[in-house]
Amino acid sequence: MKAIMKKVSGPGLVMEQVKKPTQEDLGPRDVLVKIRRASICGTDVHIYKWDEWSQSRIIPPLITGHEMAGEVVAVGSAVTQVKVGDLVAAETHIPCEHCYQCKTGRMHICKNLKILGVDTNGIFAEYAIIPETVLWRFSPEIPLDYASVMEPFGNAIYTASVTNLLGKTVLITGAGPIGLMAIQVAKVAGASTVIVSEVDPLRIKMAYENGADVVINPAEKDLVREVYKLLDDGVDVLLEMSGNRRAFEDGLKCVTMGGEVSVLGIFGGKIEINFDALITMRGLAVYGITGRRMFETWRIADELLRTKKVDLSKVVTHILPFDQWEKGFELMLNKQCGKVVLNLD
Incomplete structure (x- = not known):
């Protein structure tokens, strides 16, 4: 079968013919899935570029990728939750199911967590x-x-x-694909005003298309000043999606006293902020976000898509044949896209 791999240490990926897994390769609780769609994530781009994080984490040879939709074609002897013919998507966080976190409803932050397409062969x-x-x-x-x-x-x-957005004013820093999705989610959740901070022209355009009320380019205007022009008290909630240290600091300054902050962006190292002045003395609640709540978040996602409350056609900009995966990565590397989906049918 065809597979996109990090075959050896170094930049780039390759598509190769590898052995197709069969029923005999399945463990008791494993499932063999025919991949029908796969989308490219920022993590895949990091692996492609072979940055410092990738070098410390990835052990070639490895089939990469983790975002998918597929069809079950075989199941292990102890599998009870899916059957042949089911259409499935995959949670990236593979829990051990035995640690304290797993046993208390927090599998997404399992102590012994493995990541699909990072620690194991992907999709x-x-x-x-x-x-x-x-x-x-x-x-x-x-x-x-x-x-x-x-x-x-x-x-x-x-x-x-993670917090109630009904009637709240919201600032989203970073309008990458997940930030764009968050605009629609915030609107569905009842946010009264959604402000987005973004510098890229394409993403600014897409932020408006996804329902942002206001988009501020911090390379052209002072974000904090502009937010307080719009809202005397600042925003109720900050959703940090950028992983940009300046964006985070300015975003915190935009949050009203006693407001709430949800941080998904990854900064890639230590950041310096005046914690006392920006958070403690202003009574902010800060939530660190990793992954998805398993499987509460998946249920919500399913319902929002099933009932068309969220329109991901405004985020998925390219659907390419699997053989054109290099074009997909080029679009991602050059930030000329939203989400890129590879079609394996």
Whole structure:
């Protein structure tokens, strides 16, 4: 079968012919899935570029990728939650199911967590072996193209739903694909005003298309000043999606006293902020967001897509044949896209 791999240490990926997994390769709780759609994540781009994080984490050879929609074609002897023919998406976080976090309803932050396509072979292939534990049977009304991005959509939902947004004013720093999804989620959740901070022209345009009330380019205008021009008290909630240190600091300054902050962006190292002045003395509540709540977030994602309350056609900008994966990565590297989906049918 065809698979996209990090074959050796160094920049780039390759598509190769590798052995197709069969029923005999399955453990008791493993599932063999025919991958029908796969989308490219920022994590995949990091692995492609072979940055410092990738070098410390990835052990080649490895089939990469983790965002998918597929069809169950075989199951292990102890599998009970899915059957042959089911359409499934995959949670990226593979829990051990035994640690304190797993036993107390927090599998997404499992102490012994493994990541699909990072610590194990992933889904950039025609077939993949995936643990039963992380599969979600999505509603058949959801198109495959959008089911394949339920995992990052779940990031947006978790970030936006950790606090009640009904009637709240919201600032989203960063309008990448997950930030764009978060605009729609915030609106569905009842946010009164959604302000977005973004510098990229394409993403500014897409932020408006996804329902932002105001978009501020901090490279052209002072974000803090502009927010307080619009709202005397600042925003009630900050959703940090950028991973940009300046954006985070300015975003905190925009939050009203006693407001709430939800941080999904990854900064890639230490950041320096005046914690006393920006957070403690202003009584802010700060939530660190990783992954998705398993499987509460997935249920919400499924319902929002099934009932068309969220329109991911405004976020998925490219659907390419699997063989054109290099074009997909080029679009991602050059930030000329929203989400890129690879079609394996």
